[in-house]
Amino acid sequence: MSAPILKVSGVSKRFGGFTALDGIELELGASERLGLIGPNGSGKTTLINCISGALTNDAGSIVFEGQDITRLPPHRRAALGVARSFQIPKPFRSMTVLENLRVPLEYAARGRTERRRIDADALEVLELIGLKNRAHDSSAGLTQVDMRKLELARALAAKPKLLVSDEAMAGLSSSEVDEILEILLALNGRGVAVIMIEHIMRAVMGFAQRLVVLDAGRKIADGTPQDIIRNPDVERAYLGE
């Protein structure tokens, strides 16, 4: 692996007495595609929250492109190139779909965007995701599926070096899943590292070069998709003893 873009070392997170993450170790190569799987409640979203800065980990460190970002607020991490989508969509409800994308373009991607290109860039992303026809509609009126697409579009508009998609495909039709996979592959082809959290096995298996499995806040497996499906620990985590 080339110099890793992301290095998570010994990251733990507790909520009160409950340990949601327990000493997570994770390395991600630049332009790698990683699938992050695990049963519900295993800590996937919590790990993403720690990486994006929405939560701060109690122990361990997170290094992005050689810089320790453990104590940086989320907006600084976004500016460095960490973008994420939210499992439960969080659109800016008072804004149109297009305006939702202006926010990351004007803030996270500010150093990477020409001012007069902002609307054009936003429309380009919307075109890619298939939301262009809703560009001037209020984001509060979108269907659940379109809100998920908007989540991903807003993350893309931040022009990230590392994109984390948290169950962006839940509820999408099979052909829509294929479309999104194609978009993420194309993005990855341009050098963006991607962490994909997904329950749709067909999607993760087809997309990821490597899988990491979480169970009850611990990493229980890390390897190629072929290795992982043969791993007895993983089977036990998913199917029970």
Added chain:
Amino acid sequence: MFRNRGDVVFWIVLGAVLLAGFGVTQTIANEYYYTAIYAILQATIMAVAWNILGGFTGYVNFGSAAFFAIGAYTAVALDKWLGLPMPFLIAASAAVCGLMGLGVGYLTLRLKGVYFAIATLAMAIVLETLINNWDYVGAAKGVYILTPEKVPFFSSYIQLLFMVMLALTLGSIAISRYLNASRIGRGLAAIRDDEVAAECAGVPTLRLKLISTTLMGAMMGVAGAPYPFFVTFVDPISAFNLFVAVNSIAMPMIGGTAHWIGPVIGALLVGGAQEVITVTVSSELNVLIVGIMLVLFITLAPQGIVGLVQKWMKRRKR
């Protein structure tokens, strides 16, 4: 300043209003009108200022009267101490109240929702107690302000104050309008809609919220600075007036908080109605009427008048 045709129209309207105001001072002598319009203008600045934090950013502030009062007392103190002319007093009040907004923001913005609102209310009470015990500005007894008998260009001092207030009002509307459409304004709206999502989209939420509280405080200070010269007697009870705080919340809510014009419409409408009621019925009834209007709007039209108009225009387009 002129990004599009809307900007040109806006500045022409602003200039026309200022000229019209001056025209009025050269033709109408009856002081009552200036007193009435001054009150509406003061309420407009307060509403516009409140809306920057309450409407654009989504943090409800119950402490407006404290910023207003500190603005007024800054002017009183500097007038007594150094006898500075009005523009300096206004600038000083803006600076003091802007700093106060910054400090209050820094201390309380980590609190969410109702806790923030309560913290601002507590701040108002603490500051009122402070002024109640500050002898230099009259403490609880209050203080009389001397105003000049004669002023250049105008036939009375109240007319001059009226023009000053008109210019300040138009200035604060222009700032609010510019902010609303700016990059910072979009950042504030993102904070109001979802603070975590805003941060993750790169919005420096703490810094933007502090800009918002500072600007809000400075504008309220500006609204308060000429007040002592307008009433010529200030005491803590009249300066920390609950009615000022209630109005500055009610007017934007009634007009509509998401758009810069909302608080302006709300202030003109509610403030105008209050002046009419004061003359025809009694000023005591005002609080009741504002209360009823506020409840009606919050329950029936939470987007305010601007929201109603927008809905109506959308329906007509179809």
